[in-house]
Amino acid sequence: MIRFSHALWLFAACIFLAQTAPSADVGAIRPFDRDSFTQIRAAYAHKPLVVHIWGLTCGPCLVELPKWGQMRKAHPDMNLVLIQADEGSADAVEAAVEHAGLQGVESWSTRSEIDEFERASIDASWVGDMPRTLLISADGEVTTLKGVVDPSVIARWLAVDVQKAGKGVE
Amino acid sequence: MHRRSIGFILGFCLCPVLGTWAQTNAAPGQAPSNAPAPMHHHAQPEAGDCAGTDLKCATAVTPAFDAHNNLWIAWVAGGAVSVARSTDLGRTFIDATIIGRYGDLIDVGADAKPQLAIDAQGRAVVAYGVFKDKAYDAQVWIARSASIWAKEGPGFGAPRSLSADPASQRFPVLAFTSNGRLFAAWLDKRTVALARKQGRAQAGAALAYAWSDDAGATFSGETIAQDDTCECCRLALAFDARRQPVMVFRAIYDEHERDPAVIVLSSDGKPALQRRVAEDHWVIDGCPHHGPSVAVSSDGALHAAWFTQGNARQGLFYARSENHGQNFSDPIPIGNVARQPGRPSLLASGNNLWLAWKEFDGTHIYIKERHSSDAGRHWTNERIVAETDHAADHPVLIAHDGAVFLSWTTRDQGYRLIQLETT
Numbered sequence: 001m002i003r004f005s006h007a008l009w010l011f012a013a014c015i016f017l018a019q020t021a022p023s024a025d026v027g028a029i030r031p032f033d034r035d036s037f038t039q040i041r042a043a044y045a046h047k048p049l050v051v052h053i054w055g056l057t058c059g060p061c062l063v064e065l066p067k068w069g070q071m072r073k074a075h076p077d078m079n080l081v082l083i084q085a086d087e088g089s090a091d092a093v094e095a096a097v098e099h100a101g102l103q104g105v106e107s108w109s110t111r112s113e114i115d116e117f118e119r120a121s122i123d124a125s126w127v128g129d130m131p132r133t134l135l136i137s138a139d140g141e142v143t144t145l146k147g148v149v150d151p152s153v154i155a156r157w158l159a160v161d162v163q164k165a166g167k168g169v170e
Numbered sequence: 171m172h173r174r175s176i177g178f179i180l181g182f183c184l185c186p187v188l189g190t191w192a193q194t195n196a197a198p199g200q201a202p203s204n205a206p207a208p209m210h211h212h213a214q215p216e217a218g219d220c221a222g223t224d225l226k227c228a229t230a231v232t233p234a235f236d237a238h239n240n241l242w243i244a245w246v247a248g249g250a251v252s253v254a255r256s257t258d259l260g261r262t263f264i265d266a267t268i269i270g271r272y273g274d275l276i277d278v279g280a281d282a283k284p285q286l287a288i289d290a291q292g293r294a295v296v297a298y299g300v301f302k303d304k305a306y307d308a309q310v311w312i313a314r315s316a317s318i319w320a321k322e323g324p325g326f327g328a329p330r331s332l333s334a335d336p337a338s339q340r341f342p343v344l345a346f347t348s349n350g351r352l353f354a355a356w357l358d359k360r361t362v363a364l365a366r367k368q369g370r371a372q373a374g375a376a377l378a379y380a381w382s383d384d385a386g387a388t389f390s391g392e393t394i395a396q397d398d399t400c401e402c403c404r405l406a407l408a409f410d411a412r413r414q415p416v417m418v419f420r421a422i423y424d425e426h427e428r429d430p431a432v433i434v435l436s437s438d439g440k441p442a443l444q445r446r447v448a449e450d451h452w453v454i455d456g457c458p459h460h461g462p463s464v465a466v467s468s469d470g471a472l473h474a475a476w477f478t479q480g481n482a483r484q485g486l487f488y489a490r491s492e493n494h495g496q497n498f499s500d501p502i503p504i505g506n507v508a509r510q511p512g513r514p515s516l517l518a519s520g521n522n523l524w525l526a527w528k529e530f531d532g533t534h535i536y537i538k539e540r541h542s543s544d545a546g547r548h549w550t551n552e553r554i555v556a557e558t559d560h561a562a563d564h565p566v567l568i569a570h571d572g573a574v575f576l577s578w579t580t581r582d583q584g585y586r587l588i589q590l591e592t593t
Contacts, residue, residue, distance in 0.1 A: 057279060057306055058457040059374075059401050089274040095304065112229055113279045113459075115561040116510070116530040124532060127479065127510055129458045147426075147456035 029090040029097070032083055032108040037121045040081055040108070044136070049079045050154065051134040053122070055086035056096060061131040064148045069101025071151050075158055082107040083122075085114035085130060223248035223268060226584050230283040230563050233260075233577040233587070235570040236318060237290050241587060244286035244296050245579075249273040251284050251298050251313075253324065260577070260587030269313045270329045275301045277308055280513075280564050281404040281461050282341055289346045292319045293385035297332065297342040297354065307338035310356050314386040332356070332380070333392060337363045339378070341461075343405045344386075347413040352386050355379040355405055355417060361397050374422045375401035379415070379435065395433055395441050398422040404461030408518070410434065410494070411470060418447060418464035418474045428452050430462050430476040432495045443495050448487065450480025450501075463525075465518035467545040474498065475514035475525055486511035486527055490546040505529055505538060505552065517567035517574060521545040524574055524590060526555065526565040534558070537565045537578060539590060556588055 030036070040051065052068055054061035072080055082105055084093045093109040110118060119126045123144065126132070135143040135157050145153065220227035228245035235241055241256040243263070250271045254263035277299030284298040294315045299308040311329040318324040333339055337360035344354040358378035365372035376397045380389040400420035408416050414434055421431035423446065430447040452458070462476035472491040478484060487501035505511025509529040517524045523542040528535060537556045540549045555565075560581035567590075568575050574592060579585040 055457065055459075057277065057282075057301075057402065058459070059306070060456045062306060087278045092274055099304070112561065116535055117561070120530070120532055125510075127458075127477070127512060128460065129454060129456055129479065131456050147454045 028107075029084075029093045030106075030108045031090075032085075032110045032114075032118065034117050034121050036083075036108055036118075040106075041136070044079055044081070045140075046138050047079055048138050048158070049081065049134075049136040050158075051081045051083060051122075051136065053083045053085050053130060053132045053134075055130045056084060056088040056092055057086045058130045060148050062096065064131055065096065065100035065102070067149075067151060071154055072102060072105065074151075075155070078154075078158055080105050084109035085118075085128075086110070087113050220581070221248055223250040223252060223271075225252070225254065225263060225266070225579075228563075228579055228585070229561065230278065230280050231566075231577065231579045231585055232283045232286045233566060233568050233575075234286045234288045234294075235568065236288045236292055236294075238292075238319065239571065240318075241570075242286060242288060242294070242318065243577075243585065244269075244284040244298075245585075246276055246278045246284055246298065249276050251276065251296065251329075253286065253294075253296060253326065255318075255324070256587075259575075259589075260585060263585075265323055267324060267326060269296055269326050270300075270311065272300050277301060277340055279402075279459065281402070281459055283404070283564075285342050285344050287344045287346055287352065288318065289350050289352070289385055291350075291385075292317045294318045294324065294326070295344060295352060295386035296326065296329075297344050299340040299342065302338075305338075307359065308340040309333075310339045310342045310354075312342075312344075312354075312386055316385075332389060333358070333378070335360050335392075338375075340375075340401070341404050343407045343417075345407055345409070346385075347409055349413060350385075351413070352382040353379065353407070353409075353415050354382070354386075354389065355395075355407060355415070357399060357401055357405065358394065359401070361394055373398060373425060375399050377405070377417070377419060377433065395435060396421070396431075396444060399431075400428050400458065402457035402459050403428075406462045406464040406474075406516075408464045408466045408472075410466050410472075411468075413437065414442065416464055416466055416472055416495070418462045418476070420458065420461060420476075421446070426453050426455050427480075428454055428458055429478070429480065430474060432464070432472065432474065432491075432498075434495055445495050445498075447474050447476070447489060447498050448478075448501050449482055450478040450487075451482050452478045452480035454479070460512060463514040463516040465516040465523060467518040467523060468520045469545045470494065471545050472498075473516050473518065473523060473546050475504065475516050475527070477512040477514070486514060488514075488516075488525060488546070504540070509536075511538075513564035515565050515567045517569055518545075519569050519574065522592075524567050525549075526567050526576055528562070528565055535560075535562045535580075537576060539567075539576070541590075541592070555590065556586070558582055 133145040227247035231245040251269040254266040297312045310332040313329040342356040357375040380392040403420040406418040434443040436442040485507040486504040489498040513528040526539040558580040562580040566577040576588040
């Protein structure tokens, strides 16, 4: 009986580890499903976070992606999570991410073009246009930028929000 | 016993983590393969879990009837483009044939459905986009069958490139006119590439087209009809009474406004008319991934349905033109704007019109429809035709033998052809 409950506890711990593993396992392309965004939000709770959503077959997204590589260099403390939302293999997503100078950034990808349920897990009003960027402040407030971003907007937000968050960013 | 339990549990628990690790480390330097890379999904079974080339794994399906009451469909699944035939209105399919295998390179977004057209003599053409380089430039491939009724099977020939131009081409649409000419249109990047070479910035893509008088064996008169189109939204095609192509598509105005436009192409190859359908002012430097629909009724009216997130209006809209596209009526909102109405499909048969679309309430996806028996002047109230709580294709309306059907595929219920009530 004791062994059984011990095993149950271990099982629960394992499930917890498996769920939180993504944020520790930086560098891999992770499959994005209906539960992934909740995991991302939980992993970065109380920290400012930038989520950039892009698509492999979205021309403006591919043109923009290297800008994010540059922004990451300019703001090495930025918590950045990428979500690829078109059809595409992990290989193709990884190649595009590396090409943009974003290797090592936490990166997720849908296996098929993102569906209604997956979109709703991020934003109930999102109809699928890309790219889009979510600026999530340490207190959980989400600002959505539709289309290609102006890097100065990100820089300003980071300056203000990181200050506000104080020790929120390592 | 205790040790074994822990070992089992650890193995179970590490599996997802190791799976991700193994997949990532296998990635670099591998050539694209026909088999999609395995990816883990822990939630409900969705499109990503279905890896085969069978119809049950298709996310986008295009239907066409032949003159012998067969329903043919083209679909993409598992990186392959396939066709199959049904003699029982889509309940069962036979003679499934793989046209081509492209692995991850196939352009398979739901707005990029494979195209299928069949003429009265049983000649068929399939068209689709395939990516050809790391910049995600694509090429439109076509495969044709000289007779889908041949005893030995439809016998589609080897796919070949529709255009000889090296620039990127995507989102083909094709259809036969009532006198058997084949018209093909697609989104083409050649003028954008040229502008870039000359140091000019040109947004989006261009609308290109060509004609074939031998059911797709050869095409002639390849022409750029218009620059500044959205590069990632499907094109909509219908013919008017003079067999002129009428196309509705998303165009780019003032650099970043992606609003619906109409073009009528005269048979001598010149655009007869180009107009903006509505001043929505959807400002976005990005991909809406959401194309319109068009139909022409017997009275000559043009009908357009489209989605927008414009400054002037947001949601799904319908408008009609009684002067062949010169002016369109004020846009009428369609569906429940709180439920992401979109993905319209318009169908005209005589002066009867049907409009189907997709809605999502957070837990269910619905296909709804409205019907007009006076060429779009008055419409019935909306009604739900089908629903699912799983991933689902865009709706396609298709007419055959006096009946109108919804053609739809969902992850849980597979492909279905659902007859609409026409009362």
